[in-house]
Amino acid sequence: MKTTFSVLALVAGLSSAAYAEDLKGEITLGAYTGVFQDEYTKAVIAPFEAAHPGVKVNYASDRASSGLLGQLRAQASDPQMDVVLFDVSTALIGNKEGLLSPITKEEVPNLADLAPEATVQEGYGPAVTFDHEVMVYNTETVKTAPTSLEILWDPAYKGKIAATSMPSILGTGLMIMTSKMLGEDYTQSVEKSVAKLAELAPAVQTFDPKPDSYTLVLNGTVDISTGWNARAQYYFDQSNGKQGVVTPAEGTILQKNTINLVANAKNPELAKAFINYALSPEAQTAFTNAMYYSPTNTKATPSEEALKRTLFGKLDSTLPLDWAWVATQNDRWNAMWKREIISAGN
Incomplete structure (x- = not known):
């Protein structure tokens, strides 16, 4: 050997x-x-x-x-x-x-x-x-595969959504991806995305998915969640396709x-x-x-x-993201999540 x-x-x-x-x-x-x-x-x-x-x-x-x-x-x-x-x-x-x-x-x-x-x-x-951020969904309850982040705001899924919040970088990603959806430059302001996520908050069953968002989708607790592609693809295989995976048309972040x-x-x-x-x-x-x-x-x-x-081979398809710069914004953004987004669901 x-x-x-x-x-x-x-x-x-x-x-x-x-x-x-x-x-x-x-x-x-x-x-x-x-x-x-x-x-x-x-x-x-x-x-x-x-x-x-x-x-x-x-x-x-x-x-x-x-x-x-x-x-x-x-x-x-x-x-x-x-x-x-x-x-x-x-x-x-x-x-x-x-x-x-x-x-x-x-x-x-x-x-x-x-x-x-x-x-x-x-x-x-x-x-x-x-890795990159995706939407995870239950293919038995969400009959048509979603393509856009907009589905999170569809009234049909109110109370059946899990979205991991900051300080997890899934929360960071969701905010940046929402800014992209709204045409907002997140490096200048995240006010529009914060307001949009505050509108979503009442429809979110949990901002802290436990045991994890993939399990919650698979057991029918929620219909749609945010997640990471690698684990989502793994569970797609393990569940024989019961859990679907989609990268939103608005783009995704590179993790x-x-x-x-x-x-x-x-x-x-x-x-x-x-x-x-x-x-x-x-x-x-x-x-x-x-x-x-x-x-x-x-x-x-x-x-x-x-x-x-x-x-x-497709890394350039992700949204531009400087994690070192994002680190300088984490405290402020995390406070906005707590004060303006999560509290809007209470």
Whole structure:
């Protein structure tokens, strides 16, 4: 196995330091729970461990990026995670607070093959997956597949809608997509979209879908919800099409899940080796085929089916969005959600 892997490493142009044959030890990856954990373990972690029999990757899970950030903060003086995977806005906070470490192309060679959109902050952890916001609907109760975001305001679905609010970036995305629908430039003002979402509020059954919006659609609690394409596509398959998925005609936002080296990680060299593998064409292709997250490595080769159901090769079709700039607006926008939108439904 060692000889085979060494050949593969040379072909892939991987770092000999990061991929030494005697690589051993343990690292802990912090990432999302549920089906993400199940599929990521099978598609990425297990092959990495198989290539390195002396390596163990532990998995510390949380439901959301905010929970993973909370763990990092609590462990700042004695990190228990070596690598963490969470959304772009959370990564920017982690970078600012000194919880994450920069990485280089010399340490992580696969950085060289990532799409330009994968860069989050120069020198820090890049996007490991791309995703985009969609509408999720119950195909048994919504007979005609929706095409526009406007369906959320259709009186026929009053009380049967779930829409995740800020501080989740699903809420951020919904506001930006609503601005687009209204012809508003969200970088100048979100007043129109806030007012429009306040009109929607009385029709929304929950702004905090639990257990999650996909389950609520599948069990008939709601008819339509906002969600992420990857999970929605996964549940489309699992439900034999009972849960439908549509990208609104008005456009969608590009969501980035980033992979990051934790500051003062206990095993930084092994952590970098894992990050490099997670960014490789092989790992990216396997996870895209398993769960429909769009790969960030331009050399990935997803199946034709996965290509049709992701944004791979179509990233320029998303709405322009600078997550670093959005981070400067988060507090103000979150306050507007609480004060003007959510309260309008009470």
